[in-house]
Amino acid sequence: MSAASARTQASTKPAPSPALPTAEQHGIKEHSDGRFGYVPVQTRSARFKSVNAADFAAVTGREAVWKYSPVARFTDLTAGELDGSTYEYTVTDAPGVTVDWVGRDDARIGTAGLPEERASANAWTTFERALAITVTGEDEKEITLSRANLGSAPRAAHTIIEARPFSHATVILQNNGDARLSENVEIILGDSANLTVITVQEWNADAVQLASHFATIGRDARLKHIVVSLGGSIVRVNPAVHLAGPGSDTELLGLYFADAGQHLEQQVYVDHIAPHTRSRVTYKGALQGAGARTVWIGDVLIGPGASGTDSYEQNRNLVLSEGTRADSVPNLEIETGDILGAGHASATGRFDDEQLFYLQSRGITEDEARRLVVRGFLSEVVQKIGSRPLEDRLHAAIEAELAVTEVR
Amino acid sequence: MSVLEIKDLHVSVETDQGTTQILRGVNLTINEGEIHAIMGPNGSGKSTLAYTIAGHPKYHVESGTIQLDGEDVLAMTVDARARAGLFLAMQYPVEIPGVSVTNFLRTAKTAIDGTAPPIRTWIKDVRESMTRLRMDKSFAERNVNEGFSGGEKKRNEILQLELLKPKFAVLDETDSGLDVDALKIVSEGVNRAKENTGLGILLITHYTRILRYIKPDFVHVFVNGRIAEQGGPELADRLEDEGYDRYLAESNVN
Numbered sequence: 001m002s003a004a005s006a007r008t009q010a011s012t013k014p015a016p017s018p019a020l021p022t023a024e025q026h027g028i029k030e031h032s033d034g035r036f037g038y039v040p041v042q043t044r045s046a047r048f049k050s051v052n053a054a055d056f057a058a059v060t061g062r063e064a065v066w067k068y069s070p071v072a073r074f075t076d077l078t079a080g081e082l083d084g085s086t087y088e089y090t091v092t093d094a095p096g097v098t099v100d101w102v103g104r105d106d107a108r109i110g111t112a113g114l115p116e117e118r119a120s121a122n123a124w125t126t127f128e129r130a131l132a133i134t135v136t137g138e139d140e141k142e143i144t145l146s147r148a149n150l151g152s153a154p155r156a157a158h159t160i161i162e163a164r165p166f167s168h169a170t171v172i173l174q175n176n177g178d179a180r181l182s183e184n185v186e187i188i189l190g191d192s193a194n195l196t197v198i199t200v201q202e203w204n205a206d207a208v209q210l211a212s213h214f215a216t217i218g219r220d221a222r223l224k225h226i227v228v229s230l231g232g233s234i235v236r237v238n239p240a241v242h243l244a245g246p247g248s249d250t251e252l253l254g255l256y257f258a259d260a261g262q263h264l265e266q267q268v269y270v271d272h273i274a275p276h277t278r279s280r281v282t283y284k285g286a287l288q289g290a291g292a293r294t295v296w297i298g299d300v301l302i303g304p305g306a307s308g309t310d311s312y313e314q315n316r317n318l319v320l321s322e323g324t325r326a327d328s329v330p331n332l333e334i335e336t337g338d339i340l341g342a343g344h345a346s347a348t349g350r351f352d353d354e355q356l357f358y359l360q361s362r363g364i365t366e367d368e369a370r371r372l373v374v375r376g377f378l379s380e381v382v383q384k385i386g387s388r389p390l391e392d393r394l395h396a397a398i399e400a401e402l403a404v405t406e407v408r
Numbered sequence: 409m410s411v412l413e414i415k416d417l418h419v420s421v422e423t424d425q426g427t428t429q430i431l432r433g434v435n436l437t438i439n440e441g442e443i444h445a446i447m448g449p450n451g452s453g454k455s456t457l458a459y460t461i462a463g464h465p466k467y468h469v470e471s472g473t474i475q476l477d478g479e480d481v482l483a484m485t486v487d488a489r490a491r492a493g494l495f496l497a498m499q500y501p502v503e504i505p506g507v508s509v510t511n512f513l514r515t516a517k518t519a520i521d522g523t524a525p526p527i528r529t530w531i532k533d534v535r536e537s538m539t540r541l542r543m544d545k546s547f548a549e550r551n552v553n554e555g556f557s558g559g560e561k562k563r564n565e566i567l568q569l570e571l572l573k574p575k576f577a578v579l580d581e582t583d584s585g586l587d588v589d590a591l592k593i594v595s596e597g598v599n600r601a602k603e604n605t606g607l608g609i610l611l612i613t614h615y616t617r618i619l620r621y622i623k624p625d626f627v628h629v630f631v632n633g634r635i636a637e638q639g640g641p642e643l644a645d646r647l648e649d650e651g652y653d654r655y656l657a658e659s660n661v662n
Contacts (some may be wrong), residue, residue, distance in 0.1 A: 353465070360569065362516035363490035364566045371514065376506025376551070383506070408439050 044301040045271060045331060049114040053125045055120040060227055067115045068295040068327050070263055073234060074208050077182040078119045086127035093147045096137030097169060099145065101129040106161050108132070113214025120212040123156035123182040130158040135169040135195065142170040142387060148177040152206070157183035161197060165218065167191035173199040179207040180234075187215035189223055191245060193393070196224040196386060202397065203232035213236045218273075219245030226385060227283075229256040229264045230397055240269040241304070243277035253282045254296070255381040257401045258324070260289025267297040270313070272306035281313035284381050285326035286374055288401075289340040290294055297329045298344065299344035307338040317348040318377050320370075371402050410440040410493070411574045412461075412608060417472035419460050421452075424426040426626050427468075430456045438576060438608045445619060446642060447613045448630030454612045455499065457561070457630075458580040461610075462491050462496040476576070477568035491520055493575030497565040497582050504552040509564065510534070512552045513571060518571050537570045541597050559590035566597035570604075577601070578610045583618035595621030616648040631655040 009147055050056065059078045061071040071078065086280035091099050109130060115121035123142060133145065150157075161171055167190070189195055204207065217223050229235045241250050256264045270279045285294045296315040317326040330344040351373060385391050419431035429451045430546060438444050448454050460467045461474060463486040474481040484492060504512065514532060518524045525533075538547060541563045553561050562582055569577055579598065583591055599622060601607060618627055619627075619641070626642040628635045629652070636655045637643065 194413060288512055328430055352502070354502045357462075357464055358498070358504065359512075359516075360486035361486050361490055361496050361498075362512075362572065363519035365487050365519065366485070368515070368519070369487075372507055372512075373504065376504055379506040 013068050013362035032394050044299045047116045049116050050121055051124040053063040053122040057397050058123055059118050076154040077210055080154055080264055082154050084127040084128045084156040088149045092143050092383040094141040095142045097143050098134045100132050100238045102132045112188050112216045119210040120184055123184055126156040127158040130160050132160040135163045135167045138166050138168055140168045144174055146174040150179040152178045153190045155340040159185040162188045163195040168194040170196040175201050178204050182210045185213045188222040190216045191218040193221040198226040200233050201229040201232055207232040210236045213239040215241040216244050217248040222249040224251045227254040227266055234263045236265040238267040240390040242271045244273050246274040247276045252281030253381050256285040256293035258287045258294045261291040263293045265295035269299040272302040272309045276308045277312045283315045286318045287326055290323035292324040293326045299331045302334045304335045305335050310340040312343045315343040354381045412438045413475045414577045415473045418470040425617050428447050429634050434634055438439055440608050442607045443609045443624045444626045445624035446628050446630050452630045454630050455580055458578045458612055461578055468543045488630040495574035497579045499581040500563055501561045503554045505647050507552050507553055508549055510548045536648040542568055542593050558585040560593050566594050570601050572606045576608045580612050583613055599620055608656055619644050
């Protein structure tokens with residue numbers, strides 16, 4: 001679907017011919033919420049943005065950004081008062097990487113993106129100091145920033161990850177423990193920087209997290225962004241990446257495993273602004289147990305100036321039991337004719353019986369074959385993480401997810 | 409000595425058009441160390457026989473028996489059949505994303521033997537088999553059949569045949585889609601496996617081409633779901649000259 005064409009239709013729509021059937025004739029009535037014939041602002045970049053929660057109407061659950069989410073279960077985060085104070089964290093050392101609390105007047109704040117919904121704006125309004133991770137130096141390095149004591153009272157957080165020009169690093173954001181958190185993460189890549197950001201959600205079972213990641217990528221810089229969501233009650237991580245510099249490149253990966261009653265959501269937005277930019281989006285998820293729910297929305301916008309771009313996005317879901325639901329919504333808007341490629345794919349399915357037969361015909365039991373297939377399905381993303389210790393740990397975590405309930 | 413015995417096997421398959429009878433009374437006995445070629449035109453039921461022996465759920469056994477050394481194969485699950493010593497080299501091996509060849513082979517070997525293979529000899533065995541099948545070392549780290557060419561997939565099947573050491577192997581059109589070089593490499597692998605383990609082989613093929621490299625002891629002509637004629641290797645030569653028309657004409661009269 002092209003949103004661009006929908007918008008054009010709205011502005012230049014000719015009067016309907018009297019020869020055509022009318023909507024009423026077909027029994028089409030106005031929706032109870034009004035708006036019949038109203039075409040909303042659809043171009044992804046044209047969404048309303050504000051850092052003030054008060055500028056957004058109260059969340060109803062009918063908004064495009066909320067319509068797949070159980071909004072009644074986190075009104076404290078969208079409408080309540082948040083604790084914006086600093087919190088406890090631990091971080092590993094690496095040469096050239098500094099981690100500091102900075103004031104709201106830090107020049108970097110607001111440069112990677114601005115809130116497009118109320119929970120994000122609420123966090124932005126409230127946070128007292130931002131945690132800034134600044135990466136310098138051309139040598140490759142890795143740090144892990146862990147949060148495990150955020151508590152169960154609603155709170156706000158703001159994080160800045162800045163990769164200076166030509167710097168090279170992997171930043172792992174490791175999340176455990178309790179949380180009722182609304183937060184914003186700004187990721188800023190200078191020219192030719194090479195940054196990997198991995199956010200791992202292994203929260204306690206009751207935790208709720210609503211996270212918006214905003215990234216802006218400089219000339220010839222490269223961002224690999226990986227979302228791994230395994231634990232928590234409701235986890236929403238929405239990365240928006242702006243390919244602002246010519247030749248900039250991003251790879252967005254996601255891996256999620258929803259158990260009974262879990263809601264795991266990710267709304268991915270890739271904004272091709274500059275020419276010769278490239279993006280690859282791959283999100284893979286597994287669902288198991290009654291009420292396991294996942295949502296993936298993938299918006300790709302190729303702007304009028306983004307000639308010669310190359311983009312592809314895909315989402316795959318593997319359904320392991322009855323009573324689960326996976327929503328998968330790829331959207332592609334192209335505003336220039338001069339592109340190298342743009343594609344999207346989405347598939348949600350059960351086990352492939354032929355794969356199981358093949359493995360079983362080699363003596364592998366049915367249960368072991370199922371485990372191999374799931375592990376294999378998800379490890380396509382794990383294999384691309386690039387941090388061996390984390391890869392090993394995630395393989396073990398997936399193993400543990402599979403062991404919790406029998407795979408059927 | 410091991411024996412695979414198929415008696416009066418009738419098999420049907422569910423299709424959109426309803427139940428279709430495919431095998432109509434197959435009788436076949438294979439002893440350890442024997443090579444039986446099953447030849448027949450397309451649609452005669454050759455592959456159905458192969459998949460029924462392996463236990464594919466799509467095929468429904470109406471009547472008849474398959475026994476391995478007196479054990480009822482039809483009562484076994486797919487994996488139990490493999491552990492009992494049966495192997496199917498598939499015509500179209502499936503891709504298993506995210507599962508490396510190394511991991512897959514070790515998992516299968518462990519399942520078949522009941523214990524994990526000793527690591528040093530196992531790695532050596534795998535490497536040697538791969539070298540002999542002219543498979544590049546990088547195969548070991550690739551995901552099973554993912555992005556493999558047709559020839560690479562077939563070699564990967566024969567690699568498993570060599571390493572898993574079954575008592576009986578069914579090779580379902582292993583020759584299809586192979587150029588002559590690949591055909592020779594694959595055939596050498598099959599002959600080597602037979603030399604080393606003395607397994608019995610059921611070689612299913614449409615063409616006589618592979619029989620130049622793998623010499624059958626018996627040839628069975630498969631037409632319309634049953635064996636229409638059997639003989640020695642000379643029968644293959646006759647099929648090479650005459651084709652299947654003679655049998656087809658006969659079956660049409662029936």
